[in-house]
Amino acid sequence: MSTHEHGRDDCVDYIERIVYLIDNELDQADCAVVQLHLRECGPCLERYDLQRAVKQLVARSCSESAPESLRDRVRIQLREVEIRLTEGEA
Template identity: 85%
Template sequence: MSSHEHGMGSEKEDCVDYIERIVYLIDNELDQADCAVVEMHLRECGPCLERYDLQRAVKQLVARSCSEHAPESLRDRVRLQLREVTVQITEGNA
């Protein structure tokens, strides 16, 4: 096994350089030449590929979660509870 597979030596330092670039790749914020460089690194580096997959999965999960809306009945219940808490606090201070 090479030192790169164990994350030792200068290869580990090289991987640090790719962490931010991986995020930019996921967000489609790299030019074509940089995409090719990062993608080549990902093909050769298992730990960075795992990080890429994890970050991509988290980003997709967050995007899916943020696009959902709470049902109106839930919103009404939350508003009611907030009003009740406000009334209790106001009455407690009187």
């Protein structure tokens, strides 16, 4: 059964995993699952592409590394925004 047959609610489970995929923080099995979902789900693929583009832009624009505590706070806030956006789409 494809992601489109499951519905948009199932995509919520992939939002955080997409971030981990971009950051190379998933094991091989989880990467395969997320990549399969991205091949089947246009909205999640668009989100992945956008997040990857933003990450690349920030990487090119910043020559200094932010403290890990700041990076953690930004990640948490981004995930909270993503959750609110996803809940608003339902």
